[in-house]
Amino acid sequence: MSGEQTMSVEEEAPLPFDVRDFARTAVGSHRDSIDLAAFAEHPLDPGTVRILAYMRELERSTMTYLRNVLVTPTHKDARVTAFLTTWAFEKYWIADAFEVIVQAHGYDAAGIQDLPRLRALGLEIAERATPIVESFRANSIGADVIGLHLASVTIDEWITEAAHLRLAALDPHPELVKLLATVQTVKARHRRFVEPDAVRRLTDSKRARSLARRALPRTSWPIGASSLRRSETAFFYRTLVSEALATEIDEHVRSTLPGLSTLTLVSTARRRALARGGASNEVARRLGRAASLLRHPRAATAAGGSTGSAAADTTGATQTTGTTDTTGATQTTGTTSTDTHTEQKGGAPG
């Protein structure tokens, strides 16, 4: 009876998000509720651990995100900053929970942030410039940028939610499922703030919509991926976000957030991640190809000549993986377990 009543109340009048209550009841450390012995007894699939290590980095990237957000007029909205303060706190502890599990499995996550030199340099330049550029650009745009920021958190939360649900289905280890469920309750509150706020701000302002339409495709999804190894982002999409799921999230974006009806953010991010595309990879591929010719003149002769571009491309592709992997031994192991994981669990549930 009372359950039914609660349901109908919730359906009829969703209460406005109480930021102060959110801050007051913030969820901190999950350490006490994680049973590490259960993982010692039944370890997670290596692919799951690798994903958790990646997700740990995503959750932990709040300060980098805030760095670019707070130089804009968004920092002037005390309600939004109050939310972001608690949001960062809760995400810190979600990252911590993932880290505890990753460490318990003895996984060396150090390589996730080791980028190939060229990309690291590019990222460094971008990171140095971003707050400056953002500051000038966004301050000239004004408050409309808040809509963009809230929309980006909203979309990121949708991707994460879908990924968590998928991970729980792929590796239904009771402890992991329990933790992911807790994490989802924490994140559900984040969505309850950002989603309606983003909708409202986009609905109210044509400029905010147009800004979001232009800026969102430039974001690397999931947020935080830009400073992590491409191989790990590719693994994330390959394992957790199928094309159908990406399309589904994109449809949700288009139908929920006003003015974004032309965007295919997640499908595009997925395609890019899996294609190992991008300028720096192309350079790496060429370098790899050149290096293979240098080191193996005989093999080069055998494959060369009129065998044509197909053979050269194959060599190139293999080489790219090689070039990227040289930076970290962990990575090579990881790549192997990728396929095992996908093969083992990939087709199983929905």
Place this chain on the structure above:
Amino acid sequence: MAFDIDKYTETSQKVAWQDLDFSDFREHPLPEGTLRSLRYMCDIEYHTVCYLRDMLVTPSHKDEDVTAFMTMWNREEFWHGEALAAVLAEHDVIVDFDELKATRLKLGWKDRLDPVKQSLLGNIVGSGFIAVHMVWGAANEWSAVAAYNRLADLEAHPVLAELLRRIAKQEARHVAFYATQARERLAKSKKAQVLARFALKNFWGPVGSGVMTDAEVKHVMGHLMGGPDGRREAAKIDAHIARMPGLDGLTIVQDALDARGIAA
């Protein structure tokens, strides 16, 4: 003395005041001047996110210990704002987010080192600049500890004093982080010492100057750091700063009081 970041994050809490009898303020309200200072402190605590932003635009944002600390620090300071807002509410002074927003819009956030300048400077100078931030943060947190303890002594209102001591205790942990970081980083680099000395000497201002009006800054400085006892506290903060590698002889807090004509 090393700062244990894991221990800090694990024990980071929002300041508690629910166990304190705030209805006492209705019977024994605080004087006008004290409420004015509390309002200033409350605003500054809420505006911590603006300082956070100023810190983040430099290479500091990449250091895992630093980001862990900042996440917790930012939240603790927000809660100091909430606690002080609750005291003010008992005096029918309502601090809401819309009003804070208005302050940020009206005055603009112009910290002494604005983000663009900081980002340019920080990125050119590189990691040595983190040291500047850390010593800057330490100076601000030392000021905060001194201010809260001083107000607790001055007012001698049992409920207020207890709350302010609790806040000061958390601020002291922030001091420990910033001071440890600053000391280590300054000790390692002569360049960082020169830079920190230059930045503090030329750009440092009392916490809140830049976002609050000069009249308010002057009121709070006079209230908490004026007179012989206040000056003694200011001298203590300066002594802490001067003990940092390469910063001997700096008296930035006392200089700031002199510059504003605060009576000794």
